[in-house]
Amino acid sequence: MISAMAKPEAFLYQTKLEFADTDSAGVAHFTSILKIVERAEHAFLEALGIPVIEHSHGRMGAPVFGWPRVDVRFRFRRPIVFGDEVSVELLVTDVGTKSIAYFAKVMLAGGEVAAEGKLVNACVGPSGEDHMKAINIPESLREILNEHLVTN
Numbered sequence: 001m002i003s004a005m006a007k008p009e010a011f012l013y014q015t016k017l018e019f020a021d022t023d024s025a026g027v028a029h030f031t032s033i034l035k036i037v038e039r040a041e042h043a044f045l046e047a048l049g050i051p052v053i054e055h056s057h058g059r060m061g062a063p064v065f066g067w068p069r070v071d072v073r074f075r076f077r078r079p080i081v082f083g084d085e086v087s088v089e090l091l092v093t094d095v096g097t098k099s100i101a102y103f104a105k106v107m108l109a110g111g112e113v114a115a116e117g118k119l120v121n122a123c124v125g126p127s128g129e130d131h132m133k134a135i136n137i138p139e140s141l142r143e144i145l146n147e148h149l150v151t152n
Contacts, residue, residue: 011047011148013040013088017080026082033080033115034072037104040088041119048144066132067121070099074117078108085109092148098123098134100145 021032042052045067053066080086087107094101099122106115123141127133137145 011040011044011090013043013090015039015086015088017082017084017086019082022082028080030074030076030115033076033106034074036086037088037090037106037115037119038069040090040104041102041121044090048148050141050144066124067100068124068132069119070122071120072117073119074104074115076115078112078114080106080108080114086114091150092145093118093150094120095137095142095145095149097136100137103150 015036017028017032017036019026021028021035023029045052051065085108087109089105089107091103092100093103099120102119102121104117104119105113107113122134123137124132125135
């Protein structure tokens with residue numbers, strides 16, 4: 001479930017921890033928590049009409065635009081276990097020339113914070129040399145992202 005929060009710059013993504021996201025004891029591995037945060041980020045971008053990745057000729061073409069992660073810093077405060085309902089609150093904290101930064105808080109159903117941290121994604125496009133390179137965020141996307149920027 002996805003919804004805007006009371007603060008216009010916050011985005012809320014809700015999900016349930018699946019068994020496939022856990023270890024043999026039913027506890028989420030840290031990489032699974034980061035994947036849930038990434039799903040929240042993708043839902044946020046899609047809700048704004050911003051592509052997560054774009055290909056030159058449909059889904060099988062060469063990538064021409066994307067948002068790879070370049071920095072992640074998270075603190076894990078409490079285990080999340082199989083079946084837990086979790087919410088991710090996602091805030092845009094910076095829109096740079098070539099990157100976007102987020103603050104994400106992963107909370108259990110009662111509002112207890114299980115994990116929180118910062119993520120930075122670069123905006124990339126083709127370099128002409130068979131790899132992607134950082135590019136300026138297109139102005140039309142920058143305007144949309146700036147509408148969700150936390151100012152304090």
